[in-house]
Amino acid sequence: MTSNFYGKFFLISQWIVRKIYPAYRIQINEKVKDPVVYISHHQNLFSPFIIYLWFPKSLRTWILHVFLDRKKCFQQYVDYTFTKRFGMNPTIAKICAYPISFVIANLLKSGKGIPVYRGSKKIIKTFQLTVEALKKGESIVIYPTIDYTSTSNETKDMHEGYLFIEKYYFKETGQHVQFVPLYVSKKNRxxxxxxxxxxxxxEDFSSGQKRIGEHMKNKLYELAKKCGDVE
Incomplete structure (x- = not known):
């Protein structure tokens, strides 16, 4: 497996930001062997930002598909992010969204993001790309927090649809996917x-899905507690 498969634009951007942003230590359990699927808490973009910036190996990140397409990214910022979330005037939103959409879409494509097609039959493509990556020895990171805008350190409700990766991967390889809870502590960097x-x-899939889904939520809470981020 190639430990670093990001594109030049991403690597240059990562190098620049690392010069000015405080470094984070990495503590990965010794039983973790690539390829795996890391499951993390979104924390309103905080965790994706830190993991993209400081994780020592390249990871294939699940990303909402609109952010990997320049035009769709622009519309997402104009129709929702800048106007509905941040309350911007629509005209100002368009002016801001135009250059940002170029940067974000190209950065995430250079970061080898895997497009996620929510509520669409195209979600099958997401699973297929994920399985292809795992078969090549590339690890994945997913942020299935339902309320992704929450900045809370405590992991609450999470989507469990990502666990269907198991079905596709087992069908192709006859092996089980290794899922790993991954937590980012701002307090401890x-x-x-x-x-x-x-x-x-x-194991019955629905039973395994419930078991692992609950395990992930509980373990992320335990890691947050271990770091002193929640009581």
Whole structure:
């Protein structure tokens, strides 16, 4: 596996930001062996930003598909992010969104993001690209927090649809996916993981999905507590 497969634009941007942003320590459980699927808490973009910036290996990140397409990214910022979330005037929103959409779309494509098609049959493509990456030895990171705008350190409700990766991967390889909780502590400037968990042989999928989904939420809370970020 190539440990660094990001494109030049991403690597240059990462190098520049690392010069000015405080470094984070990495503490990955010794049982974690690539390829794995890391599951992390979104924290209103904080965790994706830190993991993209300081994780020591390249990761294929699940990203809402609109942010990987310049025109769709522009519309997302104009129709929702800048106007509905931040309350900007529509004209000002368009002026701001135009240059930013070029930067974001190209940066995330250079970062080898995997497009996520919510509520669409094209979500199958997301799983197919994920399985292809895993088969090449590339690890994935997913942020399935339902309320992704929350800045809370405590992980609450999470989507569990990402666990369908198991079905596609097992069908292709006959092996189970290793899912790993990954937490980012701002207080300690630390990226920390717990050990991997996987579906069991002959386990009913819905039972395994519920078991692992709850495990991820609980472990992320435990990691946050271990770091002193929640009581």
């Amino acid at each position: 630390l990226i920390i993981s717990d050990e991997p968990i996987a579906f069991q042989d002959n």
